[in-house]
Amino acid sequence: MGISINVGNTSQNYSYLFQSAGSSSSSLGNLNFLSDYTSIKNGSYGKLMKAYYGSSQSSSVSATSTSSSAKSSTSNMLDRILEEKRNPKVSKDTQEANANLTSGLSNLNTSLSTLRKDSTYTDTANGKSAADKVVSAVKAYVSDYNDVVSAAKGSTLTSKTAYVANMMSSTAANADKLAEIGITVNSNGTIDLDEGTLKKAGVDKVQELFSASNVTSYGSAVASRVQFAGSASGTDATSGSTETSSAAASSAASLKADGKALASDSLYEKVKDKDGNETGKYDIDKIFATAKSFVSNYNSMFDAAESSSNSGVLANLSYIREKTASNADALKQFGINVNAKGRMTIDEDTFKNSDMSKVQKFFQNYGSSVASNASLVDYYMTTQANAANGYTSDGGYNVQGNARYASAV
Numbered sequence: 001m002g003i004s005i006n007v008g009n010t011s012q013n014y015s016y017l018f019q020s021a022g023s024s025s026s027s028l029g030n031l032n033f034l035s036d037y038t039s040i041k042n043g044s045y046g047k048l049m050k051a052y053y054g055s056s057q058s059s060s061v062s063a064t065s066t067s068s069s070a071k072s073s074t075s076n077m078l079d080r081i082l083e084e085k086r087n088p089k090v091s092k093d094t095q096e097a098n099a100n101l102t103s104g105l106s107n108l109n110t111s112l113s114t115l116r117k118d119s120t121y122t123d124t125a126n127g128k129s130a131a132d133k134v135v136s137a138v139k140a141y142v143s144d145y146n147d148v149v150s151a152a153k154g155s156t157l158t159s160k161t162a163y164v165a166n167m168m169s170s171t172a173a174n175a176d177k178l179a180e181i182g183i184t185v186n187s188n189g190t191i192d193l194d195e196g197t198l199k200k201a202g203v204d205k206v207q208e209l210f211s212a213s214n215v216t217s218y219g220s221a222v223a224s225r226v227q228f229a230g231s232a233s234g235t236d237a238t239s240g241s242t243e244t245s246s247a248a249a250s251s252a253a254s255l256k257a258d259g260k261a262l263a264s265d266s267l268y269e270k271v272k273d274k275d276g277n278e279t280g281k282y283d284i285d286k287i288f289a290t291a292k293s294f295v296s297n298y299n300s301m302f303d304a305a306e307s308s309s310n311s312g313v314l315a316n317l318s319y320i321r322e323k324t325a326s327n328a329d330a331l332k333q334f335g336i337n338v339n340a341k342g343r344m345t346i347d348e349d350t351f352k353n354s355d356m357s358k359v360q361k362f363f364q365n366y367g368s369s370v371a372s373n374a375s376l377v378d379y380y381m382t383t384q385a386n387a388a389n390g391y392t393s394d395g396g397y398n399v400q401g402n403a404r405y406a407s408a409v
Helices: 029-040 044-056 064-086 092-115 130-153 159-175 175-180 195-201 204-208 217-229 242-263 284-305 309-324 328-333 348-350 357-381 405-407
Strands: 002-007 015-017 184-185 191-193 270-272 278-282 336-338 344-348
Touching: 029 130, 029 175, 044 328, 092 130, 092 159, 092 217, 130 159, 130 191, 130 204, 159 217, 175 184, 175 195, 184 270, 195 344, 217 309, 242 357, 270 309, 278 284, 284 344, 284 348, 284 357, 309 328, 309 357, 328 336, 328 357
Parallel strands: none
Antiparallel strands: 002 015, 184 191, 270 278, 336 344
């Protein structure tokens, strides 16, 4: 198991491998099991075992005794083979990695929370400076982050490692900003700290990078992944309930339709009078109804899909969240507000009093972009719900889940 990350250029391509070779969901494993079962059923194993045990018996033992012993040993061996195939044992190393990942996520959440508190960036009465507190907090974060990455490499808790992989993607995407405060992203996914560079950068730059008030900050992105990973089921199960997946997919599909409608020309066609002549007025009620539906489906999609362990879903939710946050001021002009949790509300009067030509121009970009990512959320929540959390069987990240693909559709 391993992770390969290329941070050498701006068009990063990430590949993560958090999969157990002994996973019962593996198609190869199933084929091997069926092959073994067939061999056992047709007697091939029996003949092999009989020949082995027959040749290993002492020459002083009678032929009857040898045959009986061989049959008994063969039967026991076959039972043991079948039992191991049905219930593969988890190695001590894997058990340790799973335990370390669970505890490591808790520690990382604590150190990350410290970096997101305003109190960390102020001098204290006992004489400890903000600079000293920041250096200590960043050192703890780097150590806890690396512990999580190392544990995830050997863990079979795919419901957690999917979030870890997404966390690492955010770190790699922010490699340049992290370098400014002395944090280097290594090719194996871990990070290193240059304390001298950190001290020169100053507390303001660190606070900005880990800002809790800015939902698009690096700290906010990592915090959401760590929190979801910590609360994810500590089992190998990779998919949520059928009801949750269905609700998320339905909302995502509806959001896609609303986003495209708000970007279309047909929605903004001028109203005609009874004689077929244009009145020069928009059908504002119709446009508002579409915008209201957009807001409702946006919130419903996040409510249903945000707890998913599918990395393709998480990646596209992240892109949508970041697009919305970066366009929060423009949305507010139309009466659409985004709260601290990333959910939307719409004020009918403000929206209806807006310039609809500006609404259309805005949604031609924002609405179309959200629709593209919503389409991928729908895709992963339906056809890819059980496909190794968005990663291919050889550890390669599915192209339909990465930033390059999402930005191109």
